[in-house]
Amino acid sequence: MMMNNKILGKGIVVISAISVVAIIASLIFILFEIYSGGKSFLTWEFITGYPKEGMTEGGIFPAIVGTVLLVLIMSVACVPIGTITAIYLHEYASRKSVLTKMIRFGVNTLSGVPSIVFGLFGLGFFIQFVGTGMDKVFSEPGQLQWGQPNILWASMTMAFLTIPVVIVSVEESLKTVPDDLRAAGLALGATKWQTIRKIVIPNSINGILTGTILAIGRGAGEVAPILFTGAAYFLPNLPGKLTDQFMNLGYHIYVMATQSTDVEATKGIQYATAFVLLICTFSLSFVAIYIRYRFRQKIKS
């Protein structure tokens, strides 16, 4: 009996260790597989060139620019909203009030909504409702300007998706600001808002930074929300104004891999595009985790 127990114990440790190894191995395998498939295409021209010959040759520059613009416009919306919500939840709201609980519930629910539903929401709300409404006011009658998919609506849709990411990250770092600091600020005669602005926020800037980075990583990688709110298959020009459509790395991979006329011919480009996207989100996430880790070390010491 004793012996069996020992074997069982060893078995559990070994099996669980194997699971860890399996997960990390598959992570490395995906990275390696995608890199080795696309490495011969990964040239400077590929990064800075436009697609040529009906997308079978050339680069992905417009898709990179589109993705960067998307996450920039998205950040402008989601970082302030997320940060302010986190400040409210942690600094102002009383923990027991119904209101706080409702906001918290809203944030939790928001982070669980499927990304495709965000896409539908973007279409139903931003394009059909806000955009069409704006057209009625601003545009010539019968002309569609805002009431169609464009980079602004895609970015706004994505911003709503990434708000919870920012909130969670900022709130976590607000928790690490010691109450002594707040008390010291107040004791010196600063008002609550002054204390928050001059003491609490500077001390939790790392959380805002990680939140922003994680949100950008998420926004760059998600495709479902922009499927019908602004991403385009191919555009000859870069987006120049908010009502333009845009190309996007993730959408580019999706279209090239499933809908292009000759999937085999563009396989190398698909791999290389996937690698570029993967490296972007991977390194963003890496930086965020590193900042968080360094900060935790600092707190401990």
Place this chain on the structure above:
Amino acid sequence: MFIKKKNNGNSLSRKFRLGEFLAEYIIKSVSFISLAVIVLIFVFVFREAAPIFSPEEKKINTEEFLQSETYGEEPSDSSPSNSLEGYSSFNGDGTGDVADFKNLTGKDWQPVGENPKYGLIPIFIGSLKVTIIAILFGAPIAILAAIYSSLFANKKLREFIKPAIELLASFPSVVIGFFALITIATIVQNIFGVSYRLNAFVGGVAMALAVIPIVYTVTEDSLTAVPKYMSEASLALGATKWQTALFVVMPAATPGIFAALLLGFGRAFGETMIVLMATGNAPLTSFNIFEPVRTMSATVGAEMAEVVFGDTHYTVLFFIGVLLFIITFVINAIAEFYVRARLMKRFRGE
């Protein structure tokens, strides 16, 4: 947390400061946005799906919408069920193009053609099939990995494992879908010799990659949240490390692990890009895991770009969105409330 106290003493009474007042109210109102977004999502996705519930009204709406342009310029989906015939001209005669209860609960999903069929059964089963395969594959691995990193690994190793698995969460689903489409599908075909290269199994395995990080993180959190005194008491009584892990820590954390499974389920059920790329997208009602399936989310993703604004197909797709929203909402709410309450009770020893 701040200590909020109002000074009601006369000499110390608070001065009214406009800046303070504004700051607090602006912050307060901005923080309502997340709540408002949830309501807006429900209202506006529901609004576009509403004509389903009142067919009479729908006809008027479609007339209006017919004048608006068709949407999107993407090339047609290569899958057979998605040919563009019948899309360009709305079946104006209206014969059979109604999405009533009978049509929605039918066994066929054929939204294009003379008599469009909007049976949601096959795509619901498709979603369920892929999700269950993903959970069966991903959850045991994720839970075991969480057990290892929180209970067996030493501190240094844990500080490597945790971020490494969190990095897996940063893989965009479109990249996982692409990987599934190219690599996993080939591997599965080589091993099982299946007749359809893209099938529910391939999609499920790929989905497991998306489910693992979330199940791992939540399980790990709930395992480390088990109070130290419980495991210390067990060790003090002479139990070994693994006995403590298996018979003390694990049972205490079961609600948390259950929550992890639910959250993983919700994530997999709503995930779009992986299933859109890796499952073959054929709306078949079958329980064979090696046949292609089409899920609810993939249906929306594939067909929304090609429908006419406001026609029945369009509203049915939005209706699928409503269903997805409600299903994931309920699953997350259960995970949130029921499980958290159980956990709290257990740890406080009530």
